Amino acid sequence: MDPTQDRDSPEAVIRRYSDMVYRLAFARTGNRSDAEDLYQEVFLRYLTRAPAFTSEEHRKAWLLRVAVNCANRFHTAPWRKRTEPLSEALSVPAPEGEDLWEELRRLPERDRTVLHLYYYEDMTTEEIAQMLGRNPATVRSQLLRARAKLKKLLVEEG
Known part of the structure; x- marks a missing residue:
């Protein structure tokens, strides 16, 4: 073959x-x-x-x-x-990274999407912009704001 x-x-x-x-x-x-x-x-x-x-x-x-x-x-x-x-009624031990995912879930979908594509799929801001039909500068701004929101959530959780 x-x-x-x-x-x-x-x-x-x-x-x-x-x-x-x-x-x-x-x-x-x-x-x-x-x-x-x-x-x-x-x-x-x-x-x-x-x-x-x-x-x-x-x-x-x-x-x-x-x-x-x-x-x-x-x-x-x-x-x-x-x-x-x-509602998730069952409580199970969280695998490594689960805490971060829980904080990510608290972000708006738009923020989760750009963070996911950038960090998990290793896409550039230009590639993300093309895929989502946005301006690359807009994607960079969204990434900056999403990181700040995530940082704030992580600091609040301690």
Whole structure:
């Protein structure tokens, strides 16, 4: 079998990008079940549309863009306005980094998104701006404000 075909197989692509798509979906939604729904939607679109890519970076950008678009539609869905979030009643020991995630969840979605793309997906402010349809200077300002908000939350928590 040709190694390039295996590398571009749907299974290989999903394995390669599953963590990235899930992390972004989780950062945008703030809970696992919604993140899993968005994750499935992104890869369903990948499989059904079978887009052609010029490079691996193009494929990565396409998957991230679809994840952002799906999350945007998710937040504006009419059914979402008529639901109440479930409370997390069970208490489990927090894995390392869970405290930071809890503080991140307290930030507005816009702040969580730019922080996630910048720190977890290693994207530049220019790449984030292009993906979100914003000016790079706006993204840099959002990052600055988001960092300040996160720092304030972390200081308040002690």
